[in-house]
């Protein structure tokens with residue numbers, strides 16, 4: 035470990051940004067706050083260097099906290115833009131398939147990757163990645179790139195950088211002794227540039243639909259404890275499609291006595307989206323379990339998509355994987 039969680043990024047990556055006239059910025063499909071706000075922050079950085087920037091995202095923009103951002107993003111780059119040979123800047127993606135469909139026609143172009151996931155396969159040329167698993171959000175890495183480029187922090191940029199940081203850390207909850215000091219120093223700079231943490235928190239939490247709160251409650255009511263309550267499973271039916279509901283389910287179930295991890299099965303009808311969360315005090319590394327399923331994420335928060343299994347069978351398989359990771363003998 036180095037003594038900073040934000041090591042300098044490769045000068046070749048900085049040069050690639052400096053030398054391009056246009057850039058296509060793209061984050062992962064099924065985006066969250068960090069994906070979209072790191073994209074928006076990168077656009078601000080590029081604009082202040084006089085570069086043209088196209089924001090791409092596959093969507094969907096379902097979650098309440100990101101719905102209003104949809105208008106800033108395009109689903110695809112048009113031919114004339116691609117012909118200008120833009121630099122492709124990929125954010126918050128641990129594997130090449132994460133950006134989804136907007137990336138397909140851009141695969142032949144020069145690319146850089148900026149990401150903070152712990153698993154994944156590097157998919158940029160040597161020197162063109164800035165991958166820092168210790169960073170609590172991709173926006174904080176965009177901030178490090180901003181500083182390397184000598185771009186001044188504006189209030190608008192700070193607002194985007196702060197929002198990605200706040201959402202990916204559950205408003206500071208997931209910071210550790212190791213990650214907190216430097217991250218909060220960056221956050222302090224964002225507030226000095228004019229961001230109000232109080233207003234951002236309210237903007238992102240108010241205005242929930244009563245039905246969504248009731249659906250969240252019904253999933254909590256149906257949650258099941260396993261292995262003496264060390265693991266809790268929850269299930270979201272295809273009728274409850276608002277992806278934002280998972281935040282409330284995790285936050286509540288992770289408060290249960292003795293719980294170490296949550297397995298959340300979201301039934302999309304034709305496939306199952308699996309979410310994992312683990313307590314910081316548990317040895318459980320859900321990033322490794324998700325990676326074994328072809329997904330990815332972090333040690334304490336990760337996800338994967340599986341198909342060809344009904345929810346009951348999937349639950350059995352996931353529980354045995356978690357039991358093996360925790361050294362629990364299930365008697366099978």
Ligand SMILES: [Mn+2]
Pocket residue numbers: 068069126150171172202
């Ligand atoms: Mn992220």
